[in-house]
Amino acid sequence: MTAAHEYEDMHHLVDRLPPAGVRRLRVLVESDPELSRFAETPQTQSARRELSFIGLGASGRSDISERHDELLREGLDRPS
Incomplete structure (x- = not known):
């Protein structure tokens, strides 16, 4: 078999x-x-770090596409 x-x-x-x-x-x-x-299911596996900017699309901001580089840097805590 x-x-x-x-x-x-x-x-x-x-x-x-x-x-x-x-x-x-x-x-x-x-x-x-x-x-x-x-x-193991995704819920039982070790927790993974969630990116803080994941929900950015539903943030209510209207300038996201214009400021995406700046917002990503803020979300990743990186200097300009």
Whole structure:
């Protein structure tokens, strides 16, 4: 049996599981030292630094496109 075939079989197995079975499978994977890192979701992975200017588009400012270089420098705390 090839790895691709095993992967496909596992996909079909998970698709057939009831919700309670999926939750039990997740608990098993999360408790396995070798597999737990694959069960991490973006929410459970270490927090990444969010850029302070991400929401700039909804800031209410009307001069964003004209001052984008200056605003980016401010957001990154870099001198001119």
